[in-house]
Amino acid sequence: MEYVWAEEGNLKFLIPATDPALPFPPGSAPVFFNPRMELARDATVLIAKALPVSRYLDAMGATGVRGLRIAKECGVPVAINDRDPEAVSLVLRNRDVLGLPVEVTSSDANALLSERTFETVDIDPFGSPAPFLDSAIRGCGRFLFVTATDTAPLCGAHRNAGIRRYFASAMNNEYHAETGLRILLGFVAREAARYDRGVEPLFCFSREHYCRLHVRLLRGAASADRSCRAMGYVLQCPSCIYRTHAAGVLPPQGECPYCGKPLVPIGPLWTGPLQDRDVLVRVSELVPGSGYRLSARLQKLVDACLGELDIPFHYDYHRVARYFRVSPPPIERVIDSLRGCGYAASRAHFSGTAIKTDAPLSALRDALAGDRRD
Numbered sequence: 001m002e003y004v005w006a007e008e009g010n011l012k013f014l015i016p017a018t019d020p021a022l023p024f025p026p027g028s029a030p031v032f033f034n035p036r037m038e039l040a041r042d043a044t045v046l047i048a049k050a051l052p053v054s055r056y057l058d059a060m061g062a063t064g065v066r067g068l069r070i071a072k073e074c075g076v077p078v079a080i081n082d083r084d085p086e087a088v089s090l091v092l093r094n095r096d097v098l099g100l101p102v103e104v105t106s107s108d109a110n111a112l113l114s115e116r117t118f119e120t121v122d123i124d125p126f127g128s129p130a131p132f133l134d135s136a137i138r139g140c141g142r143f144l145f146v147t148a149t150d151t152a153p154l155c156g157a158h159r160n161a162g163i164r165r166y167f168a169s170a171m172n173n174e175y176h177a178e179t180g181l182r183i184l185l186g187f188v189a190r191e192a193a194r195y196d197r198g199v200e201p202l203f204c205f206s207r208e209h210y211c212r213l214h215v216r217l218l219r220g221a222a223s224a225d226r227s228c229r230a231m232g233y234v235l236q237c238p239s240c241i242y243r244t245h246a247a248g249v250l251p252p253q254g255e256c257p258y259c260g261k262p263l264v265p266i267g268p269l270w271t272g273p274l275q276d277r278d279v280l281v282r283v284s285e286l287v288p289g290s291g292y293r294l295s296a297r298l299q300k301l302v303d304a305c306l307g308e309l310d311i312p313f314h315y316d317y318h319r320v321a322r323y324f325r326v327s328p329p330p331i332e333r334v335i336d337s338l339r340g341c342g343y344a345a346s347r348a349h350f351s352g353t354a355i356k357t358d359a360p361l362s363a364l365r366d367a368l369a370g371d372r373r374d
Contacts (some may be wrong), residue, residue, distance in 0.1 A: 031063055040065050049073070053074070068091075071197045083109070092104050121136050134191055143216055178313060181255055184271045197224055230270055241361065266362060317355045321368050344356075
């Protein structure tokens with residue numbers, strides 16, 4: 001295996017050489033490393049510092065970069081696992097080059113997590129985390145971190161696959177990034193509830209080709225019951241842009257108040273908050289001094305998540321403007337107009353044109369048409 005040096009965060013480490021001529025160079029290497037996940041790894045290191053975590057397991061280490069960064073930048077006990085002998089060899093080499101006291105294991109992640117418990121478990125598979133979540137919850141003492149890159153099933157592009165993997169029905173619409181994230185979080189909550197454990201989201205976001213969860217697991221039936229009460233559905237009109245949400249295990253029936261069509265349920269999914277604002281404030285305070293290459297992007301993401309309303313869907317204000325056939329003013333002016341009318345409104349991290357609001361569509365239409373009335 002040919003190696004090259006890479007640098008990320010405060011770490012310099014070895015990765016396999018890739019073929020830059022291919023459409024997806026990381027796929028050409030015997031051990032997977034995706035540089036596009038750097039921001040997600042930055043976020044994990046800083047939330048690990050902010051909590052702080054201990055006894056951290058990188059359950060699917062590959063090159064080991066995430067676990068090695070936690071060990072170096074957070075100074076906590078770390079174990080890195082991978083069942084691929086070539087990956088284990090590379091992790092050992094990186095560990096020895098860096099001189100870090102990291103435990104390296106070679107096991108199937110489900111088997112390892114059925115035998116041992118770690119305070120913090122990080123699941124970052126290639127594709128869906130669904131096959132690993134049961135064992136991850138059983139082997140997790142306090143904090144569970146999860147990545148999903150199978151956004152097509154989560155977001156409704158491959159609806160049947162989403163039903164098989166997550167027991168939830170998605171819809172491929174303009175706010176699918178949020179419903180995909182909430183379906184994933186809801187699936188984790190339901191898996192945890194089977195063991196009388198509740199879920200407390202700390203820093204959960206959707207970006208590019210992946211969803212990333214950082215959650216605290218709480219013990220006891222009361223905690224599990226609270227999580228179950230956060231489950232519900234987004235109800236979308238199939239003919240217009242109307243949507244609403246409802247709590248409950250079973251999807252409610254309803255009609256669109258604008259066109260009378262039966263509402264389509266999306267879910268079950270998590271309808272509660274996606275963030276712990278106290279934790280995010282601590283993360284935000286760590287970003288400026290991190291020295292990370294992507295610190296400006298990370299700060300923007302954290303700030304957006306801090307400002308989001310706890311409403312389980314959003315509107316793409318350009319699409320709403322097209323629907324009402326108006327030329328929209330700048331997004332901040334729309335938000336200010338909604339707030340001036342007494343409604344809650346905010347931007348959302350899912351896209352640059354996302355608006356969250358509790359305003360009815362008529363008020364949103366008026367805010368978008370504001371320039372016409374002036």
